[in-house]
Amino acid sequence: MTELLTAAQMRAIEQAAIESGEVTGLELMERAGQGVVEAIFEEWPELAEPVEAGRGAGPSRSPEYLGKDEEARRAVVLCGPGNNGGDGFVVARLLKERGWEVEVFLYGDPENLPPDAKMNYERWLEFAPARPIAEFQRPLGFSADIYVDAIFGTGLKRPLGDLHNELWQVFDADTGLPRIVAIDVPSGTCSESGYVLSDCQKTPLSPGTPSHVFEAELTVTFHSPKIGHFLGGGTRNCGKLVVMEIGIPKGSNWASDRVQLCEPAVPSLCKSFWNHKYNEGHALILSGGHGKTGAARLAARGALRIGAGLVTVGSPRSAMFENAANLTAIMLQQIDGAHGVSELLEDKRFNAVCLGPGLGRGADTQAVVMAVLKENRATVLDADALTRFERKPEALFEQLHEMCVLTPHGGEFAKLFPDLAEKLNAPATTGPAYSKVDATREAAKRAGCVVLFKGPDTVIAASDGRCSVNSAHYERSAPWLATAGAGDVLAGFITGLMARGFSPMQAAETAAYIHVECALEFGPGLIAEDLPEQIPAVFRKLGL
Structure with a gap:
């Protein structure tokens, strides 16, 4: 799996590599700068072409030798007071050596730069001065092909404040919408939460509101992505994310508190040709009453499609006809109240239960939840099975066990873990800010089971601290999942996988990943009913 790093973990990895003698800090900075330039040319190949083709300056074509109809490529590099600024000086020098016209502006006192950054600052001075960033407020006289944001990187601990507003006014006046390339993270973004560091609430900004962050078209980071690249507004601010290698070995930095990107447990999804349906488990999905049955059927269809051997919908008497008219391969069993649930679960072949979608929030729902939890089966609690306990969530936590998965969205999470x-919605005034990863980990520890905190940046955490992020961003952007019933299908996916024998964490991670892949497979116009029907195509792409 791809590891997502904190700023402290990345610093420790770099320091360990330096102390081992494998590489120096200067070499890492040089490789980082080279990686940024390579990423720029990969993203915009026309910028790497020779000027005589009308679209760029070649390595041997310095500006003084360009013909009157030729025009050098131009870059503005904004450097900060730390090693992120040092990376910027390297980028500026490498572009200058390719014949580009480059303007460098420095925020801070050059005498206070870290040693490696200062060395690259001095190397840049052999080409041109680094002007104070205050001078960037005056008209530049030309619009650059790219603007490199090397002001603040992963270690930012305070808001940009007026610095952002002043610089952005220049962009608006001189260039309209500039092509910004950010090094590590767009300045102003917390690399561990994805939030913008400011005095504002962590809520989506309305049009025209100053964001106090640079919104990049391309973000280049190194070795491994950072947590904030996949959470909150970080995904929007980064534009396109590219990870460049800088020669640090992989696999030596897997800390116990690591965070990973979700990946499916592909080998476990395979079915053996000699298996019987009962070898793949029997999932029970509890339905709501008359007029509230659709959510349970969506979950049941998801459980069946993802491979559960058998799926039964447990329905109250009032909804039996309604469910019977809409079910075929999925079986139906009348269950009335907590006592009926307990009686049915005496059949040990029911090895996974999903309850909550469409179940209602009456007193009987609480009794049904408690009856299921007492049977100690693999259990997915969603929707009404969670919100029914908003007045006294500890009553639920006392009954939860390690074979449970909770699947709240933001509103349900707030009711269980107010x-x-x-803390999650408070202003992010300092970094590292409290993140969705932090909140989900704390929730899982409190609940004593796996918590899947839904959203485009779904976070999954176990009570022992294991954590992963299933991000529907960048090349996996799936906005069509914002449709009624999509969460019910996800709950069914998880239930079906646990029926098949997946552990709660493995089931949640695999289900969340496949959920997004199903949305990508279908595309625009998706509704919840379409999701389970994409599983065959998704499985084929996974090589099953």
Whole structure:
């Protein structure tokens, strides 16, 4: 799996590589700068072409030798007071050596630069001065092909404030919408939460509101992506994310508190040709009453499609006809109340239960949830099975066990974990800011089971601290998942996988990944009913 790093973990990895003698800090900075330039040319190949083709300056074509109809490529590099600024000086020098016209502006006192950054600052001075960033407020006289944001990187601990507003006014006046390339993260973004560091709430900004962050078209980071690249507004601010290698070995930095990107447990998804349906488990999905049955059927269809051997919908008497009219391969069993659930679960072949979608929020729902939890089966709690406990969530936590998965969206999370939601939504005034990863980990520890905190940046955490992120961003952007019933299908996916024998964490990660892949497979116009029907195509792409 791809590891997502914190700023502290990345610093420790770099320092370990330096102390081992494998590489120096200067070499890492040089490789980082080279990686940024390579990423720029890969993203915009026309910028790498020779000027005589009308679209760029070649390595041997310095500006003084360009013909009157030829025009050098132009870059503005904004450097900050730390090693991120040092990377910027390397980028500026490498572009200058290719014949580009480059303007460099420095925020801070050059005498206070870290040693490696100062060395690259001095190397840049052999080409041209680095002007104070305050001078960037005056008209530049030309519009650059690219603007490199090397002001603040992963270690940012305070908001940009007026610095952002002043610089952005120049962009608006001189270039309209500039092509910004950010090194590591767009300045102003917390690399561990994805939030913009400011005094504002962590809510989507309305049009025209100053964001206090640079919104890049391309973000280039190194070795491994950072957590904030896949959370909150970080995904929007980064534009396109590219990870460049800088020669640090992989696999030596897997800390116990690591965060990973979700990947499916592909080998476990395979079915053996000699298996019987009962070898693949029997999932029970509890339905709501008359007029509230659709959510359970969506979950049941998801459980069946993802491979559960058998799926039964447990329905109250009032909804039996309604469910019977809409089910074929999925079986139907009348269950009335908590006592009926307990009786049915005496059949040990029911090895996974999903309850909550469309179940209702009456007193009987709480009794049904408690009856299921007492049977100690693999259990997915969603929707009404969670919100029914908003007045006394500890009553639920006392009954949860390690074979449970909770699947709240933001509103349901706030009802179960109001203090964590308050911390998550408080202004991010300093970095590293409290993140969705932090909140989900704390929730899982409190609940004593796996918590899947839904959203485009779904976070999954186990009570022992394991954590992963299933991001529907960048090349996996799936906005069509914002449709009624999509979460019910996800709950069914998880239930079906646990029926097949997946552990709760493995089931949640695999289901979340496949959920997004199904949306990508279908594309625009997706509704919840379409999701389970994409599983065959998704499985084929996974090589099953």
